[in-house]
Amino acid sequence: MMLLFLLVVIVALVLAIIGILVEGLFYLLIIGAIILIADVALLALRSTRRRRPLR
Template sequence: MSLFLLLLLVALVLGVIGLAAEGLFYLFVIGAVVLVADLVLVGVLIGRRGRPAR
């Protein structure tokens, strides 16, 4: 769970810097990619936990 929060914070910081600084839009794009990767990671982890043991 701490990895999720760390990646979420990194994505937020990169997105804010990318939008605030002129000419650094690529940081916003990198932040968006990190956010999507973070959400996929959490989805995979939740999917693994949700399956009952046989």
């Protein structure tokens, strides 16, 4: 699972860098940011579900 998270983060960063460097591809920066935010949110949801309540 952590490997998939890392892969998605790398893809989001690459899209963001391309969006910054190439003129006219600002939308790639936006897509990269959205993917990064969604990935971090999903990781947070999965990590909170694994905790078991204390008895």
